Amino acid sequence: MGCLLHDVGKIGISEEIVRKPSSLTVEEYNIIKEHPGKGEQIARPIGFLQNHRFLIRNHHEWYDGTGYPDRLKGEDIPVGAQIIGVADAFDAITSTRPYRFGLDPEVALERIRENRGTQFSPQVVDVFVKIFDEICAVC
Ligand SMILES: [Fe+2]
Numbered sequence: 550m551g552c553l554l555h556d557v558g559k560i561g562i563s564e565e566i567v568r569k570p571s572s573l574t575v576e577e578y579n580i581i582k583e584h585p586g587k588g589e590q591i592a593r594p595i596g597f598l599q600n601h602r603f604l605i606r607n608h609h610e611w612y613d614g615t616g617y618p619d620r621l622k623g624e625d626i627p628v629g630a631q632i633i634g635v636a637d638a639f640d641a642i643t644s645t646r647p648y649r650f651g652l653d654p655e656v657a658l659e660r661i662r663e664n665r666g667t668q669f670s671p672q673v674v675d676v677f678v679k680i681f682d683e684i685c686a687v688c
Contacts, residue, residue: 556588562581631672631673635677661674
């Protein structure tokens with residue numbers, strides 16, 4: 550549920566900013582960065598989301614503590630949020646956007662590997678790479 554709803558807070562952000570086809574200004578990026586907190590606020594009163602709302606809130610935390618909104622570090626980041634962070638990055642890199650084509654999965658995998666231990670949990674990256682290799686072995 551946390552994965553499916555991780556970006557639900559974007560409904561609280563201006564569509565003009567969310568769907569902007571070009572680079573965001575610093576001010577617009579700061580507004581976008583409010584979506585995990587808004588998502589957690591949306592999930593807070595919904596009973597069946599109580600065990601998932603911190604996956605929504607913390608999916609943009611970085612393993613080195615430089616993410617947002619709480620600047621959680623390492624294993625203080627809920628493991629589900631660590632997993633969403635890697636999966637979301639893979640999806641973002643490989644998806645076509647109004648301003649660029651999606652990149653190959655192998656390129657996304659390399660970018661994720663490059664950020665192992667800084668943006669992403671080393672353990673989650675290792676498992677992601679292992680599963681990716683297993684899937685590609687049968688492709
Ligand atoms: Fe997000």
